[in-house]
Amino acid sequence: MAALISTYAVADRPLKAHPGVGETISQTLTMAHRAYLKMMRNPEQFFDVTIQPLLFTAMFAYIFGGAISGDVKAYLPTIITGILAQTALTASMSRGTQLREDMDKGVFDRFKALPIARIAPLAGPAVADLLRYGIAATLTIAVGLAMGYRPGGGVGGVLAGWALTIFAGWSLSWIFTWLGTIMKSAGGVQGTGMMIMFPLTFLSPAFVPKETMPGWLQAFVDVNPVTLVINATRDLMNAGDVTLSVVWALVGCAAVVAVFAPISVRSYSKFL
Amino acid sequence: MTTTELAVSASGLVKTFGDFTAVDGIDLEIRRGEVFGVLGPNGAGKTTTLKMLATLLPIDAGKAEIFGVDVKANPHQVRQLVGVTGQYASVDENLTATENLVLFGRLLGMSGKAARAASEELLESFGLQEAAKRQISKFSGGMRRRLDLAASLLSRPPLIFLDEPTTGLDPRTRGQMWDTIRTLVAGGSTVLLTTQYLDEADQLADRIAVIDRGAKVAEGTSEQLKTSVGSSTLHLRLSDKHQVAAAAAVAEKVTGERPVLTPEAGGVNVPLADADRAADVLIGLRHAGISITTANVQQPTLDEVFLALTGHGTESAENPDGPAHAANHTDIPEEVA
Ligand SMILES: Nc1ncnc2c1ncn2[C@@H]1O[C@H](COP(=O)(O)OP(=O)(O)OP(=O)(O)O)[C@@H](O)[C@H]1O
Numbered sequence: 001m002a003a004l005i006s007t008y009a010v011a012d013r014p015l016k017a018h019p020g021v022g023e024t025i026s027q028t029l030t031m032a033h034r035a036y037l038k039m040m041r042n043p044e045q046f047f048d049v050t051i052q053p054l055l056f057t058a059m060f061a062y063i064f065g066g067a068i069s070g071d072v073k074a075y076l077p078t079i080i081t082g083i084l085a086q087t088a089l090t091a092s093m094s095r096g097t098q099l100r101e102d103m104d105k106g107v108f109d110r111f112k113a114l115p116i117a118r119i120a121p122l123a124g125p126a127v128a129d130l131l132r133y134g135i136a137a138t139l140t141i142a143v144g145l146a147m148g149y150r151p152g153g154g155v156g157g158v159l160a161g162w163a164l165t166i167f168a169g170w171s172l173s174w175i176f177t178w179l180g181t182i183m184k185s186a187g188g189v190q191g192t193g194m195m196i197m198f199p200l201t202f203l204s205p206a207f208v209p210k211e212t213m214p215g216w217l218q219a220f221v222d223v224n225p226v227t228l229v230i231n232a233t234r235d236l237m238n239a240g241d242v243t244l245s246v247v248w249a250l251v252g253c254a255a256v257v258a259v260f261a262p263i264s265v266r267s268y269s270k271f272l
Numbered sequence: 273m274t275t276t277e278l279a280v281s282a283s284g285l286v287k288t289f290g291d292f293t294a295v296d297g298i299d300l301e302i303r304r305g306e307v308f309g310v311l312g313p314n315g316a317g318k319t320t321t322l323k324m325l326a327t328l329l330p331i332d333a334g335k336a337e338i339f340g341v342d343v344k345a346n347p348h349q350v351r352q353l354v355g356v357t358g359q360y361a362s363v364d365e366n367l368t369a370t371e372n373l374v375l376f377g378r379l380l381g382m383s384g385k386a387a388r389a390a391s392e393e394l395l396e397s398f399g400l401q402e403a404a405k406r407q408i409s410k411f412s413g414g415m416r417r418r419l420d421l422a423a424s425l426l427s428r429p430p431l432i433f434l435d436e437p438t439t440g441l442d443p444r445t446r447g448q449m450w451d452t453i454r455t456l457v458a459g460g461s462t463v464l465l466t467t468q469y470l471d472e473a474d475q476l477a478d479r480i481a482v483i484d485r486g487a488k489v490a491e492g493t494s495e496q497l498k499t500s501v502g503s504s505t506l507h508l509r510l511s512d513k514h515q516v517a518a519a520a521a522v523a524e525k526v527t528g529e530r531p532v533l534t535p536e537a538g539g540v541n542v543p544l545a546d547a548d549r550a551a552d553v554l555i556g557l558r559h560a561g562i563s564i565t566t567a568n569v570q571q572p573t574l575d576e577v578f579l580a581l582t583g584h585g586t587e588s589a590e591n592p593d594g595p596a597h598a599a600n601h602t603d604i605p606e607e608v609a
């Protein structure tokens with residue numbers, strides 16, 4: 001023990017002023033690995049990304065299919081892409097409650113006391129969540145295919161839509177990460193998250209054509225980032241076209257990250 | 273930049289929560305290589321002070337430097353110098369001991385291999401190797417504390433903060449923790465430790481600051497603190513409890529000071545300006561025909577020092593004659609440093 005500790009008294013070693021980019025990335029990946037280990041030990045974290053896509057896809061298709069598109073099969077191109085965006089959003093919502101619960105635990109005191117980039121404890125779990133979004137997107141598409149969905153975009157289009165869904169989930173999760181850093185309780189994050197999630201999913205063309213909504217509502221639908229994602233996914237998966245919608249969706253997602261990642265880090269580290 | 277002789281230099285630290293001032297202008301100077309004890313009852317502001325120094329809480333007013341590095345201006349550098357073991361174990365409950373240490377090692381920039389080696393070495397030093405693959409949620413309190421300390425040592429920090437390192441530990445585990453702390457200091461580390469236990473500060477700390485209600489009320493070595501209270505005490509037990517008042521009268525006549533009584537136990541505690549006066553008191557009692565079962569002369573304990581300095585007891589020292597003690601010593605000078 002003495003031998004182990006004898007080299008401890010080196011106060012005069014060179015000190016870094018800030019964590020570098022490479023260090024930040026490596027710390028984020030380390031944090032992602034921690035989140036991944038926790039996820040694997042707590043399979044409940046996979047409920048929302050497995051059961052929900054299975055249930056919702058089948059349910060919505062059979063309930064709304066006839067009314068909206070005449071029959072279930074004709075509705076599938078609409079509903080599958082809609083559910084993809086919806087599950088990306090609901091799956092990303094749990095980022096906020098998870099972070100809040102995590103931050104209340106003692107280990108976050110250590111993360112704060114370590115000389116690491118402030119963004120690493122926030123970004124790490126978001127990276128690990130890519131796995132969850134991947135599962136949700138894969139299952140939704142698989143259920144659709146099983147029900148007879150034949151995407152016009154082919155394999156390439158479907159893969160592109162799948163990737164866009166995952167990217168959208170990751171981007172939107174920063175909104176909830178921010179909520180997690182500013183709210184006092186996990187319950188509060190959950191409640192506020194719901195209030196954000198419902199208008200974003202339902203005031204979009206996820207389940208019904210925009211044209212059936214009143215004009216003033218359409219104005220909101222047009223600027224809803226979820227709408228951008230849905231339009232882009234439809235163009236990719238159902239037509240195989242890389243349209244302007246796709247560009248807009250990517251820009252919208254990037255904008256969400258550009259706004260919410262910095263303010264999350266700021267409120268997380270506002271103690272100094 | 274870190275050429276200063278002081279490991280910690282803080283002046284006028286203030287922390288307020290709403291309109292409650294938890295830390296109210298504390299100054300601290302800790303030399304390299306010393307164990308500095310911050311002693312205070314529940315809610316005194318020990319944790320808050322430590323957290324400000326460790327960059328875990330913003331400093332509302334005042335200035336702090338760690339090895340000459342300003343805490344407010346360069347938190348990232350301060351974090352490279354300090355290992356923090358908080359009051360509540362700050363390890364991940366869902367991971368095993370090894371996974372925890374490897375996680376922290378990787379975050380500190382070690383390669384996976386180096387982190388695993390360091391983890392193994394530390395677990396062995398702290399007697400945790402059998403528990404290496406167990407989840408922390410299944411650890412006992414003592415194991416958690418040891419793992420927590422091990423985690424703080426991964427970066428080999430020159431300055432170590434220990435917030436109540438032995439609270440809740442059984443006497444044997446506490447002894448082990450003390451040995452570990454002594455080893456750290458022998459290796460050249462500087463240790464800032466908070467405690468509610470006066471004997472812990474007495475045992476470990478080179479110098480002690482007593483804080484109460486967010487302010488420092490005294491500072492010095494434990495000897496200095498004890499001397500500051502001035503007198504030793506003659507502790508007497510009477511054969512007959514009913515003679516307590518009579519015995520007190522005799523003692524007061526001899527010493528000129530009023531003794532502190534515990535009538536239920538037949539106890540009379542006589543403050544002595546000079547330990548030699550004890551004999552005079554005993555002779556006085558003999559003449560008065562008062563018989564005693566035990567008598568001993570003691571230097572004041574840190575408990576008594578604490579009572580004298582703060583005017584109220586620590587949780588551990590709260591006993592029936594506590595307030596009487598306090599009243600007895602209200603004329604003690606405030607600052608001893
Ligand atoms: N985040 C906070 N918000 C409001 N009040 C706080 C906060 N943290 C601490 N306090 C208050 O500040 C005071 C000092 O607290 P602190 O935890 O520093 O005491 P302590 O000396 O460490 O006590 P203990 O021995 O119980 O650990 C207490 O009255 C506490 O209630």
Ligand SMILES: [Mg+2]
Nearest residue numbers: 318319320359
């Ligand atoms: Mg405390």
